[in-house]
Amino acid sequence: xxxxxxxxxxALALFQIAQEQLKLxxxxxxxxxxKTVFSENKELNxxxxxxxxxxVKKKTLIQESxxxxxxxxxxxxxxxxxxxxxxxxxxxxxxxxxxxxxARGIADAIVYSVxxxxxxxxxxxxxxxxxxxxKQSLRIENVIDNNILGGLKIRIxxxxxxxxxxxxxxxxxxxxxx
Numbered sequence: 001x002x003x004x005x006x007x008x009x010x011a012l013a014l015f016q017i018a019q020e021q022l023k024l025x026x027x028x029x030x031x032x033x034x035k036t037v038f039s040e041n042k043e044l045n046x047x048x049x050x051x052x053x054x055x056v057k058k059k060t061l062i063q064e065s066x067x068x069x070x071x072x073x074x075x076x077x078x079x080x081x082x083x084x085x086x087x088x089x090x091x092x093x094x095x096x097x098x099x100x101x102x103a104r105g106i107a108d109a110i111v112y113s114v115x116x117x118x119x120x121x122x123x124x125x126x127x128x129x130x131x132x133x134x135k136q137s138l139r140i141e142n143v144i145d146n147n148i149l150g151g152l153k154i155r156i157x158x159x160x161x162x163x164x165x166x167x168x169x170x171x172x173x174x175x176x177x178x
Contacts, residue, residue, distance in 0.1 A: 004095075007088050010076060011095030017072045019103070028100045030069045034077070035093040037065070048086040055082065105136035112145040112153040112164075129154055129161065 018027040038045065044065065048058055062077050069077075080086055101107060111117060111125060117140075126138040133156050145153070151164040 004091060006085065007091035008095045010080065010085075010088070010092045011099060014072060014076050014092070015096055015099040015103075018100075021072070023070065023072075024100055024103070027070060027073060028097060030073045031093045031096055034066065034069065034073065035090055038089045038093075045086075048081070058086070101139075107133055107135040107138050107156050108141070109138040110141050110143055110155045112143050112148060112155075114144070114146065114148050114150060116144060117142045125152070125154065129156065132161075133157070133159065 014027070015024075018024045044061075047053060047061060053061075058081050059078055062081055063074065066074055066077060076092070077089065080088060080092065097108075107130065109126075109129065111122075117125070122140045122142065126140055130136060130138050138156065149165040151168070152161075153164050153167065154161040
């Protein structure tokens with residue numbers, strides 16, 4: 001079974017529990033924090049991947065490291081540890097976020113701009129582009145890109161909306177060359 005299939009199954013089970021308990025947003029927040037820890041803490045990953053460390057010690061490490069998370073999240077992490085799938089934690093979180101976003105009509109968007117966007121600008125971008133991708137709203141991550149002369153470049157999933165000056169000039173050049 002491929003690792004993405006495994007991650008999706010664990011994510012679906014956790015998603016169903018989160019929906020039953022009406023804690024979808026809270027569990028998603030906790031999982032985002034867990035993902036950050038697993039992505040940035042190489043020592044934790046090394047310990048969990050160490051074959052000399054017993055399963056009991058790995059579970060104790062998980063329980064101590066994530067004592068503040070809810071029972072469903074902690075139990076999922078412990079189950080992944082029991083099944084020797086610690087390397088799947090980030091994939092499970094990503095799959096859960098996809099399910100959660102789909103259920104709530106939200107899409108993640110990365111907005112590249114020259115300067116930080118204000119909350120009003122983020123709301124305006126979310127409102128106008130959410131409709132274009134068939135969602136109710138966008139969760140915007142603003143990335144400052146000094147290579148952009150002006151305008152915005154928006155990435156939603158695998159779609160890119162290029163409203164930068166460079167993008168407009170490139171499109172104009174292609175039209176003139178024809």
